[in-house]
Amino acid sequence: MVNDHHTYEKLIAITSAKNVMVDEHLKDHTYTRLGGKADFYVTPETYEQVQEIVKLANEDNLPFTMLGNGSNLIVKDGGIRGIVLNLQQLAAITSDGTTIVAQSGARIIDVSRDALAKKLTGLEFACGIPGSVGGALFMNAGAYGGEIKDVLESTIVVDREGNLLTLSANDLDLEYRSSNIPENGYIVLEATFSLKDGEYDDIKAIMDDLTFKRESKQPLEYPSCGSVFKRPPGYFAGKLIQDSDLQGKQIGGAQVSLKHAGFIVNKDHASAEQYINLIHFVQKTVKEKFGVSLEREVKIIGEDMGE
Structure with a gap:
């Protein structure tokens, strides 16, 4: 230690x-x-x-x-x-015209709400994403057809040597649920989003609709990491898991959600080992049944017990 x-x-x-x-x-x-x-x-x-x-x-x-x-x-x-x-203490959100600058520790959901208050459109998709701004850039977070790469203009990061760098969105190789931030060892400090003027009622209507969809379909009553798997080309992860009869499957306190098969919930004081074992079981079962490899969207870090 x-x-x-x-x-x-x-x-x-x-x-x-x-x-x-x-x-x-x-x-x-x-x-x-x-x-x-x-x-x-x-x-x-x-x-x-x-x-x-x-x-x-x-x-x-x-x-x-x-x-x-x-x-x-x-x-x-x-x-x-x-x-x-x-970086939870670095959470300021400021705006200038159609541009919003948000520090890494701010929640991306709060940035979308700030955009609504300023009558700016483009970040509606993020109204239900629970992650931080830094995390949203790290994985090019997205939902309901939108993603960070659509609205990101630039970012300030610290590199592995402790240098401060200003990078454009194009410098980050933003793709589906991925960026070059992890491989370059960047720490995101702030992001600048380029949005467009819109109508408050129109923006709010979209956000209300997406919030309803999220709350009605996702198992928000239990702790979880959100969507566990990336969407495999030509398929939906949740549908594959559901069709593999895995909804409700439980290892220890970890369970494949009965509400949304793409989620694994910590139903009853699960250990990380139980949660990870259930992820592996789902991947193995779907591969055997449909020949489709489910790739994790969630990141696993740290050490096993006894290491």
Whole structure:
């Protein structure tokens, strides 16, 4: 375990004691309510602090993990070593004309609501996406026919060396549920969205309709990571799982949702191991029955127990 007082002192010198938690339970910071502890859970307040923390991790050879708001993520039961960075305190949303600038820790759903208030159209699709702005760019989040690449103009990131970079949307290789952010080790600090003037009532009507569809079809009453699998070409993941008679299938406290087969819910104090085993079981069953490989949309990080 990376957990020495020397590292703690360096971290609080960069930010402050209230922003550095030791042995923090990560299940308290993920939508699945799964995961072991982080050695250091750090919530910086400025871009400069993020840069300094990245440089410290490099200098002291510390493991370093970026955590969004934990909506599309499974943390394993053994937790995460080293520094876990969360940008929840960087959550400002500002606008100028048809442009909205949102910091990484803001929820993309709140950015869509801000767009509505400013009578700007283009982000309606995001009104039900629970992730942060940083997470939305990381995976080019999308729903109901829209995606981040449609409206993103530029972003400010920190690279692996702690440098501040301004990149255009084209620099990120945004594709279906993917970007080059993870492979380049970028930490998103803010995003600039280019929208269009619209009518408040029209925008609100679309958002109300999408919210109704989401709430009526998705199992929001249980902890989950959202849609577990990417849409396979020519198919729908939920339909394949449903047609494999897997709805209600349970391993420990993890269950394939009875409401939407594309979701796996933490129904009864599941462990991350149970949740992940159920994902693998679903993939294996669908492959055997239909010959279709389901690719995970959700990201799995951390260590198994006993590692």
